[in-house]
Amino acid sequence: MYRILKREQIVPNIHLLVVESELIHKNAQAGEFVVVRADERGERIPLNLVDWDSRSVSMIFMALGTSTYKLAALKVGDEIATLAGPLGKPTEKVQGKNIVCIGGCYGIGALYPAIRMFKENKNHITTIIEARSGLLLYWQEELRKYSDDFYEITRDGSRGFKGHVNDFLINYIKKNKTDMVYVQGCTYLTYLVSQTTRPFNVKTIVGLNPIMVDATGMCGVCRVIVGGETKFGCVDGPEFDGHQVDWDTLLARRRVYLDKERYSLSFYECERYG
């Protein structure tokens, strides 16, 4: 069992979770994730590492279904059944490049270790975070620390630029030399950005979130098609070249359990709240 050191809703529906671990930080690198299981009956779900130190690891998650609702109900001192990692391939290291880093929803947190690593490797970092509304944006201070330029985009214009990330990005790339784009967030965002950068031929690395079970390469549920080849998201990824990803298959495969996930959530809420 692993003790919760902190669990806090940082913006509506998005939570920070800090779990005790003296082990995972030793080999942790940007781009890697952990598997957590809230309790003995829980699912194993992957969450990106957003930070770590010699005592703990931190994750940021969005409450969506049963597993993340269970996590959202945790209090300091509670324990979770599983915490395993670090998993996945780390973000590829590059040096001296102009990199645009884009994050949305939980991906804003997931950007943090990547831009820290990029900065340590002497890259020029332009960070863009986006959300429907200003009150869903978070961690600006943390991200600014490692960013050379920093932009916020909201669909309702309540903060930063009004509109969609793709409009902003097209303008940005036209005006600024861009060697690489790095994206963390929901599948829609990673897809959208990949389509936007494709005509400009700017290398685009996306953090994908296929369904996972073991996350060690044992079951194959996480398979994604990249460059026409089947890859296992958990061990060959989760970061891939967004221009090579077969998005239709990824989106379809994420929906396999949709009806069951809804049923599971109503079951959980029934059990919990009667």
Next chain:
Amino acid sequence: MAKKIIPKKTPMREQPPKERAKNYDEVPYGYSEKEAMQEARRCLQCKKPICIKGCPVEIDIPGFIRFIAEGNFRGAIEKLKEKNVLPAVCGRVCPQEDQCEKICVLAKKFEPVAIGRLERFAADWERAHGESSVPKIPRSTGKKVAIIGAGPGGLTVAGDLIMQGHAVTIFEALHKPGGVLVYGIPEFRLPKAIVYREVDYLVKCGVALIVDFIVGKTATIDQLLRDFDAVYIGTGAGLPWFMNIPGENLNGVYSANEYLTRSNLMKAYLFPEYDTPIVRGKRVAVIGGGNVAMDCARTALRLGADEVHNVYRRSRKEMPAREEEIHHAEEEGIIFDILTLPVKYIGNENNWVKEMECIKMKLGEPDASGRRRPVPIDGSNFITPIDTAICAIGQSPNPLIPQTTPDLKIGKWGNIEIDSETGKTSKKGCWAGGDVVRGGATVILAMGDGRVAARSMHEYLTTGVW
């Protein structure tokens, strides 16, 4: 001959097929004391018992059977445990028909002694009557051993080395120990409580078990070697194979590992009490002819399928699954489509599999494995409607450890190469065995490998000579 031999094994009572196809309870009930003693008396107590040669861990077979015949069941289990740390498991899943029972002298004219059933009986008797006390552990040698993987191989090494006084730590990637015994083999064939009990016994003897630890990621072997004097790699063959045919990434197409892991390890058959879901298909096709395929097919049936087809490219005779498993599957109503090979899955507009295209096969000349090679019959393609497909065609070792351990010699199937006399790998201080060396093999071979390695490890730990 003084003794008149009863030609057939004492039958073992089982849950009726119709009933059991709907539940997860174990299929055979096991022998009663009376039945066990009756069966044990069939053993001739040969002076030169050849059955022992068929046992990869050299159990004193007539020895433990004699105790059962005499009604000394405690004596029987103690005799078994001298050589086998997992008798309740082996009594259930070992292919005795290809090992000890195959060469039992009775088998020449009659049915062999039911060695497996008797082994199971003795272990179950102990479970019901309280365990023999934990043996006295010798004084600490001060040496530390890391075992990677809590499958049957790793557990055997742990048991053997703790009894020599070494400090043993097992590192397991998943959240439960047991390896395939827990994530792969279903409850109705091997109740998980049995495996956990065996693990608990080791923990009581002083073995430290660390779960959620992925060697190669959480720490590499080189990092472990800073704290440990020797390492055993028993990580199994967990990388599932696919056929690389069109449509394999459609929704509803599973690997056997995913299907079984969801159902067994994650208890998806108890969804929604447990959170992990699984597709409850109505027309299920399971591809492959081994134990893994039989387990998938029988699981699909229990998850409520109307029709489960086992699709196998050779004939029934070449099926690598244990006879007992095929027989149980048939009784439960699994339909066998032999000499059939899927060539393509066809999806609907939502990317769900709706049909499978197959081609009929015929048997040609024998191949390298000695089995007749299946060859496709031109123009015999046909399409069959399905809503779930499970690919159970085999697996190979997971590359995580090879990729992060540069000086470990790896064979062409991704298997770790060892010296078969000692279990030593090419890397000083590292041994390996079981499925990570052999590819998908058996529980008892993994345990046999563990025993060989443990002997060599003990020697190294006491002499320091590699």
